Each structure stands twice: as C-alpha cells, then as structure tokens.
Amino acid sequence: MFTDFKVKSYCKGATVVGKSLRRHGTTRETVVMVTPNISEATRTSLWRAFDRVVLVDALDSGDGVRLALLGRPELGVTFTKIHCWTLTEYSKGVFLDADTLVLCNVDELFDREELSAAPDPGWPDCFNSGVFVFRPSLETHGRLVEHALRQGSFDGGDQGLLNSFFSRWSVENIDRHLPFVYNLSSSSLYSYRPAFTRFGHDAKIVHFLGSVKPWNQSRGGSGSDFLSLWWDEYQREIIPYLQIHIYHLFYFLLKYFPLQVTVATETAAPVVTDPDPESLARRSRWESGQVDYLGRDAFKNIQAMLDRFLGDRK
Known part of the structure; x- marks a missing residue:
C-alpha cells in the first residue's frame, strides 16, 4: 500500500491512512512517499504508521491556467505521486x-490489474486518482514523465495526467473499474443521496475530496458521518502518542520549573507561596494522564508558555 505526503499539513491525514490500514489487518507492506521539504521530525512520526518512509523529489505541473479551472492552485504538486512507479522492489501496489x-x-485490491480505479463522481468516464492499482515500472514512470512534459494535464494535476495517459480506461476492460465503494466521495452531488442511502453502508475506502480536509474541521463540523469516523481513527491512534509527548514536556516543566508564585516586596526577601487550587488540580490531572490536549493544554499553548518563560529569563 502506498500513500503520498507532499505538504506538511497532510501529515495527520497520511498517518490516519497508515494506521487505518494496519488496524484493519493489511498483510501488505505499507509505504509513504515524502518530499524533501518534510522535516526529519515529521518523517520520524510517519514511521509509526508505515513500514517504510521513502524520499522522492517533488514534481509540480506549474500549470496555473488549468489549475484555475479547478480553483485548486496547490494541486500542481500532485504530479509527485507518479514516483510510485519507481518502487520496483514491489510487483504491484495500491495507491491511496x-x-x-x-x-x-x-x-483484495491486489487481485486487480493496472490501472484499476473507481470512476470520478464529477466525470464518470474518468477515474478518480485517489485510489488505484498499479504495477511499478521504470519504463512506465519514464513514459509518464515524458507524457507530462509533452502533453501536460487537462486539469493541471495528477488526475488529468493519469487519465490522458491511461486513456482507454473507460472502454478497454470493465474488470479494471473498481466499485465506487473503494473510493467513496464524502460529499454529495445531485442524485447522489438515494444511491448513498442504498449502498453507502458498504463503503470500504472514503475519499475526502475538495479543499477542506478532515483535519481542517472540528469533529462536530458539517459533513457526513465519515468525518466522525476519521476523527475516531485520529483520536484512537494519534492523540495518545501526542499526549504522551506533551505529558513528558509538561512533567519536565513541573520538575524543573515548579508551579510557584513569587511575591516581591521592597522591604522583604521574595516569598514563595503555594500554587492556587486550580493549578494543583491541573497538575493532578496531568500526572494522572488527563490532558486537555484540544483546549488549554494544547501544544501551541504550552509552546507559548515556554516562550514567555524563556523571555522572562533573558
């Protein structure tokens, strides 16, 4: 199983993909591709979710005119995903x-052949490139790069490129049309709701299409129940890891910078008083592992506290 991780903000999404594959018992090796702009710390965190983290060069279509038709100027970098064809140590892959x-x-997707994919909800004669089965091949990779340089992409992103390259997908072999449940759009279109009501419970892979991703929305935000499922996966697998590290940081603060209040006067030496009851209660919650990681104890707030502390010491 392969996934691409091109932009740092996609870290949460990529990690959820890897963890969801493992939690549902995949027997296949999982690989995430990252570009050089991804920090070492972030790459290290991805090792927790994937068997391998592979560094690849970024590819950008630079086609602002066609990307403007989508209203998604950031999607030029999705050309990077064609590097999955260079992973020739594998005989077959499923890209997510x-x-x-x-x-x-x-x-069971590994029983399919290249290029197997589900139809795109916006234009069903094209496949959606968020999920597809492929065979790694340096020859195919070279032809894709040549095709990108010569013809580009009709939408400025990877989907237009791959559909023009595998141009006979819609008519050549119906066995390479994946059922829609393998790439179910989380959004609704006209006439979509009745079909979703009938078949949606069979969904196997959900795709959060569009510019607004689950990690940009609150758990209670608008959208289908799949948003809640995404947050379930995130909180089940990711939050405990973050909580441990935030706890260790806060424990360090408690140990070396105790929660004390110093009152200075003109006539007496500084007096150290006991923490207020709320500070003591908060410390107790931290020491018992009850961290308000989405509220007061969010990492950004701890970082701000550290910055204030260090600023006072300058």
Whole structure:
C-alpha cells in the first residue's frame, strides 16, 4: 500500500491512512512517499504508521491556467505521486491519497490489474486518482514523465495526467473499474443521496475530496458521518502518542520549573507561596494522564508558555 505526503499539513491525514490500514489487518507492506521539504521530525512520526518512509523529489505541473479551472492552485504538486512507479522492489501496489480513510481490510485490491480505479463522481468516464492499482515500472514512470512534459494535464494535476495517459480506461476492460465503494466521495452531488442511502453502508475506502480536509474541521463540523469516523481513527491512534509527548514536556516543566508564585516586596526577601487550587488540580490531572490536549493544554499553548518563560529569563 502506498500513500503520498507532499505538504506538511497532510501529515495527520497520511498517518490516519497508515494506521487505518494496519488496524484493519493489511498483510501488505505499507509505504509513504515524502518530499524533501518534510522535516526529519515529521518523517520520524510517519514511521509509526508505515513500514517504510521513502524520499522522492517533488514534481509540480506549474500549470496555473488549468489549475484555475479547478480553483485548486496547490494541486500542481500532485504530479509527485507518479514516483510510485519507481518502487520496483514491489510487483504491484495500491495507491491511496493522504485524504482517504480505510474502513475495512482491502487487500483484495491486489487481485486487480493496472490501472484499476473507481470512476470520478464529477466525470464518470474518468477515474478518480485517489485510489488505484498499479504495477511499478521504470519504463512506465519514464513514459509518464515524458507524457507530462509533452502533453501536460487537462486539469493541471495528477488526475488529468493519469487519465490522458491511461486513456482507454473507460472502454478497454470493465474488470479494471473498481466499485465506487473503494473510493467513496464524502460529499454529495445531485442524485447522489438515494444511491448513498442504498449502498453507502458498504463503503470500504472514503475519499475526502475538495479543499477542506478532515483535519481542517472540528469533529462536530458539517459533513457526513465519515468525518466522525476519521476523527475516531485520529483520536484512537494519534492523540495518545501526542499526549504522551506533551505529558513528558509538561512533567519536565513541573520538575524543573515548579508551579510557584513569587511575591516581591521592597522591604522583604521574595516569598514563595503555594500554587492556587486550580493549578494543583491541573497538575493532578496531568500526572494522572488527563490532558486537555484540544483546549488549554494544547501544544501551541504550552509552546507559548515556554516562550514567555524563556523571555522572562533573558
């Protein structure tokens, strides 16, 4: 299983994909591709979710005119995903975008051939490139790069490129049309709701299409129940890890910078008083592992406290 991780803000999504694959018992090796702009710390965190983290060069279409038709200027960099064809140590792969969520074991996709994909909800004669089965090949990779340089992409992103390259997908072999449940759009279109009501419960992979991703929305935000499922996965697998590290940081603060209040006067030496009851209660909650990681104890707030502390010491 392969996923691409091109922009740092997609870290949460990529990690959820990897964790959801593992939780549903995939027997296949999982690989995430990252570009050089991703920090070492972030790459290290991705090792927790994937068997391998592979560094690849970024590819950008630079096609602002066609990307403007989508209203998604950031999607030029999705050309990077064609590097999955260079992973020739594998005989076959299933590519998943970082904004997907796996809902069950999907290892049966490896029974499919290149290029197997589900139809795109916006233009069903084209496949959606968020989930597809492929065979790694340096020859195919070279032809894709040449095709990108010669013809570009009709939408400025990877989907237009891949659909023009695999141009006979819609008519050549119906066996390479994945059922829509392998790439179910989380959004609704005209006439979509009745079909979703009938077939949506069979969903295997959900794809959060569009510019607003689950990690940009609150759990209670607008959208389908799949948003809640994404946050379930995130909180189940990611938050405990973050909580441990925030706890260690805060424990360091408690140990070396105790919660004390110093009152200075003109006539007496500084007096150290006991923390107020709320500070003591908060410390107790931290020491018992009850961290308000989405509120007062969010990492950004701890960082701000550290900055204030260090600023006072200058």
